[in-house]
Amino acid sequence: MKSMTPMGRLVNHLKMAVAVEDVMDLKASHSPPVLTDPTPINKPRLGIHFSQDPFLTIPWKKPGGVLDDVRASNWLDAMKSSSPRNITKHYGVEFSSSDADMAYRDWMLKYPSALTSFEQIANNARGKRIALFLDYDGTLSPIVDNPDHAFMSNAMRAAVRNVAKYIPTAIISGRSREKVRKFVGLKELYYAGSHGMDIMGPVHNEEVKEGNLYQPASEFLPMINEVFVSLVEITKNIQGAKVENNKFCVSVHYRNVDEKSWTTIAQYVQDTLKQYSRLRLTHGRMVLEIRPVLKWDKGKAVEFLLESLGLTNCDDVVPIYVGDDRTDEDAFKFLRESGRGYGILVTPAPKESNACYSLRDPSEKHHVIIWRGWVVKSGGVGGDMFFRVWIVVPDWSSQIMTVPSESTDARYSLLGSNDMDVMEPLCPYKTLATELSMVLMSLMPSSSPPAASIVPDLLKDKARIGNVNLVIFDSNSSPVPKMKSRINDN
Numbered sequence: 001m002k003s004m005t006p007m008g009r010l011v012n013h014l015k016m017a018v019a020v021e022d023v024m025d026l027k028a029s030h031s032p033p034v035l036t037d038p039t040p041i042n043k044p045r046l047g048i049h050f051s052q053d054p055f056l057t058i059p060w061k062k063p064g065g066v067l068d069d070v071r072a073s074n075w076l077d078a079m080k081s082s083s084p085r086n087i088t089k090h091y092g093v094e095f096s097s098s099d100a101d102m103a104y105r106d107w108m109l110k111y112p113s114a115l116t117s118f119e120q121i122a123n124n125a126r127g128k129r130i131a132l133f134l135d136y137d138g139t140l141s142p143i144v145d146n147p148d149h150a151f152m153s154n155a156m157r158a159a160v161r162n163v164a165k166y167i168p169t170a171i172i173s174g175r176s177r178e179k180v181r182k183f184v185g186l187k188e189l190y191y192a193g194s195h196g197m198d199i200m201g202p203v204h205n206e207e208v209k210e211g212n213l214y215q216p217a218s219e220f221l222p223m224i225n226e227v228f229v230s231l232v233e234i235t236k237n238i239q240g241a242k243v244e245n246n247k248f249c250v251s252v253h254y255r256n257v258d259e260k261s262w263t264t265i266a267q268y269v270q271d272t273l274k275q276y277s278r279l280r281l282t283h284g285r286m287v288l289e290i291r292p293v294l295k296w297d298k299g300k301a302v303e304f305l306l307e308s309l310g311l312t313n314c315d316d317v318v319p320i321y322v323g324d325d326r327t328d329e330d331a332f333k334f335l336r337e338s339g340r341g342y343g344i345l346v347t348p349a350p351k352e353s354n355a356c357y358s359l360r361d362p363s364e365k366h367h368v369i370i371w372r373g374w375v376v377k378s379g380g381v382g383g384d385m386f387f388r389v390w391i392v393v394p395d396w397s398s399q400i401m402t403v404p405s406e407s408t409d410a411r412y413s414l415l416g417s418n419d420m421d422v423m424e425p426l427c428p429y430k431t432l433a434t435e436l437s438m439v440l441m442s443l444m445p446s447s448s449p450p451a452a453s454i455v456p457d458l459l460k461d462k463a464r465i466g467n468v469n470l471v472i473f474d475s476n477s478s479p480v481p482k483m484k485s486r487i488n489d490n
């Protein structure tokens with residue numbers, strides 16, 4: 001029997017999901033989720049087991065809006081602690097930086113660094129399939145004051161593009177799907193916008209603009225638009241406040257608002273929510289997020305995508321989720337509770353989490369190392385068999401890379417945290433550079449000294465390298481097969 005492609009499985013799952021929605025929709029007034037696939041939907045097959053009631057049971061409820069993860073009296077505290085920008089002053093308590101370091105080190109006993117634990121994670125995943133789920137803001141892009149300027153770097157984009165060649169990769173964001181997709185700019189990924197309420201598979205055919213969608217909250221669209229307009233209006237005189245329409249949810253940003261006005265902004269949001277009993281509030285980093293009272297979150301989105309990819313109930317699948325925010329906890333929790341995969345929390349300050357590992361420095365280079373590592377470990381580039389070849393440098397006069405033979409004494413490791421530094425001298429060959437760096441990583445014995453400080457010198461002085469083999473890289477394909485044959489030639 002012909003095996004189904006991931007996209008075929010997604011389409012299939014979308015059909016099932018609509019059926020799920022049928023079961024969920026006991027109130028009959030739902031419009032069905034958008035489904036661009038015209039095939040009629042037949043009987044339900046519940047791949048994902050949802051409760052029959054799609055709405056949250058609210059144990060604590062005021063008339064009107066629902067305060068989800070905080071009580072009204074704690075809004076201000078929650079707002080203050082929502083974004084640990086300065087770890088020497090966290091939860092209002094001053095720390096010396098050495099105290100903060102020590103606290104962080106203690107905390108890391110519970111949430112070890114994903115960087116230093118990479119080999120261990122990779123060994124546990126050996127021979128298994130990895131699925132990668134990435135949050136966007138604060139994970140792939142640095143937190144910045146203006147949400148419209150939260151761009152990810154080209155190096156990060158290249159790394160995600162590369163890992164997605166070998167591992168199913170999804171972006172799960174609180175942003176609208178369209179916006180986050182525009183920021184990321186990679187059509188080959190899965191995207192779940194609006195905290196997972198707007199899911200789309202990769203678009204392979206340029207003419208099909210929207211791909212296949214799953215939008216479990218589509219009935220809330222008019223309500224969300226209404227709330228957006230009203231929040232824009234009432235907050236317009238609060239300097240620095242910004243209201244963002246994320247399609248199935250609305251973000252009210254207070255990062256640039258004077259702390260004295262936070263109570264006012266919280267009051268406005270609370271007043272608005274009172275008029276909408278079917279909306280609830282969650283907290284993000286310096287942002288209040290208003291969303292439907294639906295049992296749907298980033299954890300559900302991960303579950304949905306695993307199902308769509310045919311990766312549910314498989315012992316050989318290791319889902320990895322990387323995120324920085326409270327809303328990512330739903331995904332960490334899903335992985336933890338289902339006993340599968342690992343959550344990696346990106347945070348500069350200790351905090352309780354359902355993640356297993358941590359990344360302190362949200363700087364791109366750490367992620368890049370990890371994604372490239374996954375490519376190597378998943379057999380995409382190199383693999384163990386290439387661990388005994390030495391170093392790669394570009395020949396600047398042509399797009400030819402040179403590989404010293406084993407007779408050279410250039411044994412340097414790129415598994416340290418500085419290998420992005422190696423990329424810098426390779427800028428003229430940016431596309432190639434990422435491939436190149438991945439190969440380097442796969443080629444270097446992990447126990448050897450860091451190459452980062454040495455490679456720039458090597459680039460300047462090729463005479464030091466000794467015997468070289470020439471390997472022509474094609475930036476559109478993995479360089480390894482060519483390299484392999486070249487090495488075997490010797």
Ligand SMILES: O=P(O)(O)OC[C@H]1O[C@H](O[C@H]2O[C@H](CO)[C@@H](O)[C@H](O)[C@H]2O)[C@H](O)[C@@H](O)[C@@H]1O
Pocket residue numbers: 135136137138142143144145146147148150172173174175244246251253255284285286287289325327
């Ligand atoms: O799930 P995410 O992809 O992490 O999205 C969550 C929110 O991210 C954005 O806000 C955050 O990042 C901004 C840019 O760095 C920052 O200015 C803001 O303070 C952060 O909260 C986005 O603008 C929101 O709409 C998302 O809900």
